[in-house]
Amino acid sequence: MIQDDAGVGARVPRFDGPRKASGRARYVDDMSRPGMLHAAIAQSPYASARIKGYDLSRALELEGVRAIVTGADYAFRRVGGTLRDETMIAVGKVRYMGEPVAAVAAVDQETAERAAQLIEVDYEPLEPVITPDAALRPDAPIIHEDLSSYVKTLPGTPHGNVVWETEMADGDPDEAFANCAHVAEAVFETQAQHHGYMEPNGVLAEIDENDRIVVTASVQSVHMLQARVAEELDVPMSQVRAVAAEVGGGFGGKHHTNIHSIAAWLARVTRRPVKLVLSRITDMEIQKSRHPARIWIKTGCDAEGRLLARDVRITLDGGAYADESPNVLSLAVLLSRGPYRIPVMRARGRVVYTNKLRAGSYRGFGNPQITFASESQLDELALMSGIDPVDLRLKNALQPGDTWFGGQPIQTGAMTECLRQLRAARESAPALPPAAPHIRRGVGYAGLAHTCGLLGTSASVQLRGDGSVVLGVGAIDIGQGSGTVLTQMCADILKLPAEMIARTGVNSDAAPFNWKTAASRTTYMTGRAVVQATENLRTCMVEHAAEMLEADPDTMEIRPGGVIAATGTNKSVTFADVAMRSMFRTGGPLIGTGSLVYDGPPIDRANVRVEGMAFGNIGGYAFGAQCAEVEVDEILGTVRVVRAWSAHDVGQAINPTLAEGQIEGGLVHGLGLALCEQMVWDDDGRLANPSFADYRLPGAHEAPEIFPILVEEPDPTGPFGAKGLGEMPTVGIPAAIANAVAQATGKRIRRLPLTPERVLTAIDGEESE
Amino acid sequence: MTEKIDFTIAVNGARHAVSVPSDATLLRLLREDLLLTGAKRGCNQGVCGACTVWIDGAPARACLTLAANVGEREVTTIEGIGEQGRLTALQEAFVNHGAMQCGFCTPGMVMSLEAFLRDNPAPDRSALRASLSGQLCRCTGYSKILDAAMAVVKDRK
DSSP: OOOSSSSTTOOOOOTTHHHHHTTOOOBGGGOOOTTOEEEEEEEOSSSSEEEEEEEOHHHHHSTTEEEEEEGGGOOOOOEESSEEEEOSSOOSEEOSTTOEEEEEEESSHHHHHHHHHHOEEEEEEOOOOOSHHHHTSTTOOOSOTTGGGSEESSOOOOBTTEEEEEEEEESOHHHHHTTOSEEEEEEEEEOOOOOOOSSOOEEEEEEOTTSOEEEEESOSOHHHHHHHHHHHHTOOGGGEEEEEOBOSOOTTOOSSOHHHHHHHHHHHHHTSOEEEEOOHHHHHHHSOBOOOEEEEEEEEEOTTOOEEEEEEEEEEEEESSOTTHHHHHHHHHHTTTTTBOOSEEEEEEEEEEOSSOOBOOOTTTTHHHHHHHHHHHHHHHHHHHTOOHHHHHHHHBOOTTOBOTTSOBOOOOOHHHHHHHHHHHHHTSOOOOOOOTTEEEEEEEEEEEEEEEESEEEEEEEEOTTSOEEEEESOOOSSSOHHHHHHHHHHHHHTOOGGGEEEOOOBTTTSOOBSOSOTTOIIIIIHHHHHHHHHHHHHHHHHHHHHHHTOOGGGEEEETTTEEEETTSSOEEEHHHHHHHHHHHHSSSOEEEEEEEOOSOOOOTTTSEEESOOOSSEEEEEEEEEEEEEEEETTTOOEEEEEEEEEEEOSSOSSHHHHHHHHHHHHHHHHHHHHTOOOOBOTTSOBSOOSTTTSOOOOGGGSOEEEEEEEOOOOTTSGGGOOOOSSHHHHSHHHHHHHHHHHHHSOOOOBSSOOHHHHHHHHTTOOOO | OOOEEEEEEEETTEEEEEEEETTOBHHHIIIIISOOOOSOOSSSSSSSOTTEEEETTEEEETTTSBGGGOTTOEEEOGGGSSSTTOOOHHHHHHHHTTOOSSOSSHHHHHHHHHHHHHHOSSOOHHHHHHHTTTOOOSSSTTHHHHHHHHHHHHHHO
16 A cells, blocks of 8 residues: 555545635536526425415516426326325325426526515414424324325325335344343433534526536535436436535435425526535425334343343434435434344334424434433443443454344444553543532443445546546545545556546546445445556456567556556556557547446345335445543533544545545534434424524534544455445544543433433433423 | 616725615625625625625625725725635635535635634634634534634644
8 A cells, every 4th residue: 555645545635625625616606607597496385285376476476587397287296215295386185385386597597596485385284293293193294195096116105294114124022131130121202413514505407509417516425416307397317417526515305305306407497507516504494304203112232231132112203205205214223233233123113203394314314313211221331230331342343243223234443442442542541630529520432333234336537648647436425535545546556656546527428327425435335446447457458468468468557657568677668658559459448437436235125024025235344433432510400522532444544534434524423413402393393493503513612622533444345445434433423522521420311412401301310292 | 676776886995886786785796796705695695694795804704795885985895805716725725625525605704714814813723713704604513613713723823
């Protein structure tokens, strides 16, 4: 491995750094076009209502309005993921407050927004269903009356207000609990969280000179965006060109959504470019949240602390549309055992419709919720059995050669090493100065496991006539630094300096297919495709070079700076020589390609009961352990995380600086879930805090000093041994903070966020709400 | 429509004659009329700090500032700092320390920290942390932003 240049393991400054530091990076809202129109959305004032008609006359009279579209104009198609239940704009019924009912294109933003307010919709209000409890009552109003007729892409059993049910079982926990020395049983709850990407969602849609629809968006997959717009506008996918702009943060909240098709539709109606960039308020009202969860969990161990059995029931609040709810639920179920050996397991879950904003993909994808419950409960078991919490985790940690819940073999994994290094780092840290008398300190730990292998991806590496190289991937750099990391892999194999490798922008015409920039999979999955493609190009170049030098291809080697030489000789050619020759021998400079679909061992359905699992094959397990040191103010009830340590089983850090950045940012993201973030709806279904003034993201003063620990045990299936990392640092930290608060106060709080009110109630010994 | 008003405004050392609605914010004027898109609209209510510019050298929220109220004062945006086409020492440090991820908050972070470092020659890490109280970042957890600023302080010594 090359440490001192652009290769793997080097702390290469990210290639998009200068444009971002100087303000030159171009996000959707920084773009404009001649004749461009601006769009605004008319939103439902009811959480549940039938739409009886529209009166557009006042809006259309406004000077500068160019088009208005509603659900009445639309030969609608229901789209979605596993369950196709949503239209881009409400048709016949609205199911959450704020849902788009019409959209306007006008000459400027102010006019579009005024016109949207002048659109009159005749509603017949219906009784809204705001909580899962209400939605599950036998007499509850049904949110999707036609649910049974909706298309499903995987087997499942939606019914009533239940979107999806998933179950996995390996043995009978009821029997196993009888043999346990200690059993803990409790209900844990987590709240709705907003992704908080600094850039709101936005799209610029236009019709090009070939009558194709071009959608440029802040998005996590151009290929899925292309598919959705094509389907909703009823045109072939080839007639849609989807382009990724600079993406101002994603975290699962920048996937293809309603707004992309709405803008494309307006562009088609007006034949003018249309920009639709959401205000922060509208973004929070109409995009999506993290799933609120209620988790009943029961875990038992023997007298020595060996875990014997666990039983889990998960209820997720999915909001008004399924989106990725079946998948989020499935991952929560699959990861409910955590990174431990528990021989007997059962996990059952359901997602329920309510008349609120849809919940969907969000960094961690169901895992922060289940891990908050399971890792809090492990500390309760540690207390019951008198075993140190870290020792309890070490005693039960999964080892390579063990199997996952579901029977998949664990091929590699550094869970034990993560725990050891985490504890050593924490114990060797300098002591804090004495705290004020009203401050109680505590330290909490949590372990975690997550997946990074899923679905398909591909890459191309094209040689240019001068020996430089262009790397093409469909993976979008949404800030995590994948453009830099994937280039480092390519540079390492070709021994080229970074400036000789450029990246294509990501658009659906040019970029090789990638499912999504999601699921912690870009380094692991797309990285493997880049390695394949680069090795493929190298093989082609070596064959040409061997012919040119009349040497055996097996004796050729790549030397730094774009040179191919016959080993042990001074005979060599340059990449440029090879590129020029290939133009005349094979019709153009060489192209290497690579593609794959996740190919790890599947879930063993013969020996483990699996129902409603909304994934084909998923795996690539990576582990981690996190530690939080907190100060609880017993007068104010506030919790401050002073320092945090976070150890991760990364396989091989391709770029340690960027890997640390994922850990630090992900940890503070999870801290927000633990302490201060919460989307709140009133009884009528109105989101009460759709703004950054009312929804509190962690600021610099709330972020702790963070000590990232990269545990490198290369995974033979990963590119250069690398595993995924993006979501993992968000997964364990809420439980680590809750465990630290429990240690500081002696009281267990089982509901997030840990607000001052809840902390004071716990300290005062009153029943928690 | 809101009535438009005409005035001149000094931005990055040049004077511009503009005609904007009387309720237009400085952020709108910069981004839409002068096409200076470095300052970002993250929340449009003065919380996130992505729109931070300088007015007579002092950091200000462009989204909360009425364009017409700027008057004779000099506005500086991210496009106007440093020597032509070159990164400042702080911007270089941001790049080298991985202090940005998605980059959307970065112009505001840079404008805020540049002013703070100009007025405070040798702040410690906790003073730098406190100086970021008006700037939100969702990607970095603030660690590497503080690392970058500390590197600039260290290089001064």
